[in-house]
């Protein structure tokens with residue numbers, strides 16, 4: 001006999017935890033299910049520990065910039081404090097008791113179980129079944145893509161989990177995939193003295209961003225000693241007990257102690273029971289409307305929706321779902337035209353909305369403006385480590401920005417102003433009249449606007 005509740009939330013990563021907690025605080029009877037850690041990828045194997053690694057790696061790089069600008073400094077990188085900080089401060093040794101307690105205190109009934117949808121309103125979890133009067137929220141996130149490369153399966157390759165959990169670093173590592181995960185971890189490892197080689201199947205790294213960003217990231221990482229093979233997919237992988245050997249399509253052979261697979265993420269909903277609510281179980285993503293509804297009385301939030309694998313998107317969609325489930329007046333409608341993202345390499349590569357190519361492919365009449373951070377007053381003053389750029393993508397017909405890139409020492413922070421401009425469709429002539437404080441990095445936005 002199914003137990004009667006208001007809402008069942010399947011998956012308690014960032015999106016599910018936020019949705020379940022808020023609904024319970026609003027007085028609903030909520031069951032939250034997750035067989036793993038409450039909080040999901042971001043706090044345990046994603047954003048938080050990776051950014052702690054990046055903070056440490058950037059301290060090393062900044063110290064190396066002292067020479068010639070502020071005297072001399074030597075630094076002896078040591079991974080031990082980084083691993084300790086991740087274990088003690090970020091993940092509590094991958095123990096989620098604090099998060100579980102927080103959720104339960106909000107009123108959520110938490111079960112460390114996998115959820116399976118068994119009917120239009122019913123979800124099975126272990127030996128219990130729940131009937132959710134208000135509905136079901138799907139927040140099951142993604143899993144790493146493991147490409148079908150000959151020999152790869154069965155080798156002790158790393159995904160982000162092993163990379164984040166590493167107590168010691170290898171002497172060398174091959175990284176498959178030059179996207180956000182691959183590049184952020186690559187730079188960390190390189191700055192701690194690991195010999196890193198990146199294999200990227202596409203013609204350039206950060207292929208979804210502007211070509212100028214790809215070039216900037218590649219040059220920065222090459223300065224850190226990283227080697228790249230782009231446009232040449234791996235054909236074969238072998239592991240002899242000590243060493244990985246990767247053979248590329250063009251016959252190049254690469255060897256290293258470890259292999260990190262960072263070739264994207266995919267939703268894994270085959271056994272979730274989506275067919276029970278009228279959704280094809282073979283979908284590549286659970287499509288949602290502007291209320292983040294996926295089917296009648298079914299909502300989906302976070303990476304599983306495929307609109308942007310970012311924590312801020314999971315939180316954003318959770319907020320939309322909460323308002324809709326509660327039937328609140330003035331419920332926000334989801335819109336993704338100003339989706340921001342930041343790859344936290346040094347320089348940080350931030351972007352919002354469309355790239356130039358995406359805008360042109362969408363049939364827009366496009367004009368772009370570009371400025372270089374080293375040529376700005378602040379960039380020139382900053383000197384070592386000042387690489388970066390601002391690129392603006394304008395829809396001529398509407399006279400507004402539809403996309404922008406902000407790369408530089410504080411690229412992610414400067415992006416804030418551009419996100420407002422794209423989100424609110426601020427007219428370009430209004431942006432051109434804004435006073436940009438001197439000498440800030442964001443003043444380079446004004447320089448790019450002059451190019452339009």
Ligand SMILES: Cc1cc2nc3c(=O)[nH]c(=O)nc-3n(C[C@H](O)[C@H](O)[C@H](O)COP(=O)(O)OP(=O)(O)OC[C@H]3O[C@@H](n4cnc5c(N)ncnc54)[C@H](O)[C@@H]3O)c2cc1C
Pocket residue numbers: 010011012013014015016033034035036037038039040041042045046047048050051113114115116139140141142160181272301302303304308309310311312313314344
């Ligand atoms: C290395 C790395 C660095 C990142 N850095 C950033 C960053 O700096 N900024 C940023 O915005 N994003 C970053 N991300 C992305 C971010 O982690 C994700 O976008 C975010 O975790 C998505 O949250 P989610 O709730 O959709 O899914 P997840 O966090 O993946 O959580 C999904 C949960 O669902 C559970 N689950 C799956 N199936 C079931 C089932 N059938 N029943 C019950 N539970 C189930 C899983 O166990 C998991 O706990 C990073 C990711 C990685 C891997």
Ligand SMILES: NC(=O)c1ccc[n+]([C@@H]2O[C@H](COP(=O)([O-])OP(=O)(O)OC[C@H]3O[C@@H](n4cnc5c(N)ncnc54)[C@H](O)[C@@H]3O)[C@@H](O)[C@H]2O)c1
Pocket residue numbers: 147176177178179180181182184199200201202205206207233234262263264265308309310341342343344
């Ligand atoms: N700072 C952040 O916000 C942040 C950081 C890390 C991850 N994330 C999120 O996590 C998601 C997953 O990250 P990711 O880096 O795994 O994925 P990604 O999609 O960003 O990059 C994967 C890369 O791997 C390449 N690739 C695919 N198959 C390959 C193969 N067989 N050999 C070599 N290269 C191959 C792709 O061309 C692509 O460039 C991202 O899309 C992002 O949304 C965000």
